[in-house]
Amino acid sequence: MLIRNAELEDGSIADLRLRDGRIAEIGRLDRDDETCIDANGGLLIPGLHDHHLHLMALAASFESRRCGPPEVADAQAFAQCLRQAPGSGWLRGTGYHESLCGPLDAAMLDAIVRERPLRIQHRSGRMWFFNSAALDRLLAAVPAPPGLERVDGRYTGRLFDSDAWLKQALRSEPPALDRVGRELAAVGVTGVTDMSPRNDAFMAAHFAAQRACGALPQRLLLAGLPELAGLALAPGIRLGAVKLHLHEADFAPLEQAAALIGLAHEQGRPIAIHCATEAELAYAIAAIDEAGARKGDRIEHASVASDAFVDEIARLDLAVVSQPHFVSERGDEYRAAMDASELPHLYRLRSFLRAGVTLAAGSDSAFGHWDAWASMSAAVSRRTRGGHLIGADEALTPEQALDCYLRDPQALHERRRVEVGRAADLCLLDRGWARARTDLRRELVRATFIGGVLAYSDSIQAREPA
Structure with a gap:
């Protein structure tokens, strides 16, 4: 394929020849x-990489009712x-926030x-929150886990940190990723890092099958459990970090976390630690200090970070993978x-860059929207949906915001x-950067190529060989 008259990031106009999945010539x-x-x-740029999402949750969300802000007020x-909601079987809702009705329970949901x-x-x-009909089905399938809340001998319908149990009780198969692949390609995303902490051999096989059938065209960096290190991964899938998902209410002994970090490093993998x-x-900084930092170790979210913690992250040479759009989506x-x-x-941004911290961005989908351009726009504006400004000093330039999605995964x-x-x-993009940088939005994307193959086009006209 030949791409003519493309603007490159240095402002020059050039042609590019694509051959065997690579850029063969420029000039x-x-x-x-x-x-x-x-x-x-x-403008022609490298494909965007979403550095933190959850493919299975995103796929499942497309079959669910969105029942939280801003869609539901x-x-x-x-x-x-x-x-x-249409249908008569299981009804799944996502995105709930207690600002709507407080903490839900079975009785409240039964009334609806x-x-x-x-x-x-x-x-x-x-x-998770269940109504009584859901509780009856789940408890008939498998015994209740410790995370299913019980008060005065009755289950309230509230389940904490027990997704593995829920999956077993539902006997559910992982969903197909065809819509996920299409939606991501439409916003220019050519690669993703799946950060689900329970990714294992079973999930690696599912991702491989989805790539083999073409449902997921994006390249995949697979984070998750230590056991992934022993697998022969399929083409287009590479081994990512060991994920440590911290829960403030239930920290493991520090030496246990340090041991996991040490194991990740022995496998030649970084550690990725969820810090909300x-x-x-x-806790994460103390554990990394105990185990010793390795280039590539990363903090996921860094949702709240004082100046002292920004300095500590810089001292340890850790990367931060942020979600700039959460200021927009959740700021109010x-x-x-x-x-x-x-x-x-x-969700600090510029402070990390000033401290010399490597900054990347990811959507955290399905817990945030997958539109990378909306995330870039939020990084520049720092405004909530209600128009309020949060952390104006943390705003990025359009170039810095784009850079967060062009880091090497x-x-x-x-x-x-x-x-x-x-x-x-x-x-x-459908225009040069001088115009695009003033209005960062998904409609800028004219075409997406993955391995030299057109994965998305907005009515682009390709001239075929004579």
Whole structure:
């Protein structure tokens, strides 16, 4: 394939020849017997990489009712959303936040939906709520886990940190990823890092099958359990970090976390530690200090970080993978729930860069939206949906925001470029960067190439070989 008249990041206009899945030539090129696409001066950049998402949860969300902010704004809309859901079997809701109706329980959900089994996932991903019909089905399948809350001998319908039990009780098969692949390609994403902490051999096999059938065209960096290190991974799948998902209410002994970090390093893998609170961040830093840091170790989210913690992250040479769009998507709820003194420390961006910390971004889908361009826009504006400004000093330039999605997934301190010899994983915009940078949105994406193959196009006209 030949891409003509593309703007490169240095502002020059060039043609690119793609051959055998790679960029073969860049310059002013004569057309050979090949398909030709005219970029019309649109910016051509490396394909975006989502550095933190959960593919299975994202796929499942497409078959679920979205029942939390901003789509659902109050208790009445929450009830209406569930009652109007089509079908008669299991009803699955996602994105719930207690600002709507407080902590849900079975009795509250029975008053809304009684006849069909209902399960609602909290926005954090760590908690489920069931109505009585759902409890009856689940408990008939398998015994209750410790995480299923019980008060005065009765189950409340609240399940904490027990996804493995729920999966067993539902006897569910992992979903197909065809829609996930299409949606990601449409926003220019050519690679993803799946950060689900329970990724194991079974999930690696499922991802391999989804790539083999073409459902998931994106390249995959697979984080998860230590046992992944012993697997022969399929083409297009590479081994990622060992994931440590911290729970502030239930920290393991520090030496246990340090041992896991040491095991990851022995396998030649970084550690990726989920840190949604400052307590979790303090624990993570102490554990890494105990085990010793390795280049590539990363903090996921760093949701709240004071200046002292920014300095500690820089001292240990850790990378941070942030979710800039959470300021937009959740900022109004954060303003209502958090002390005003904490807000400047929320999802910091520029402070990390000033401290010399490598900064990348990921959607955390399905717990955040997968649109990388909306995330970049949020990184630049730092505004909530309600128009409030949070942490103006943390705003990035459009170039810095884009850079967060162009980091090398296996070496976050390195930045990918459009260069001869690189994989032809590319994102073509419909305009040059001078115009695009003022209005970062998904509609800019004109075409996405993965391995030199057109994975998405917005009515692009390709001239076929004569």
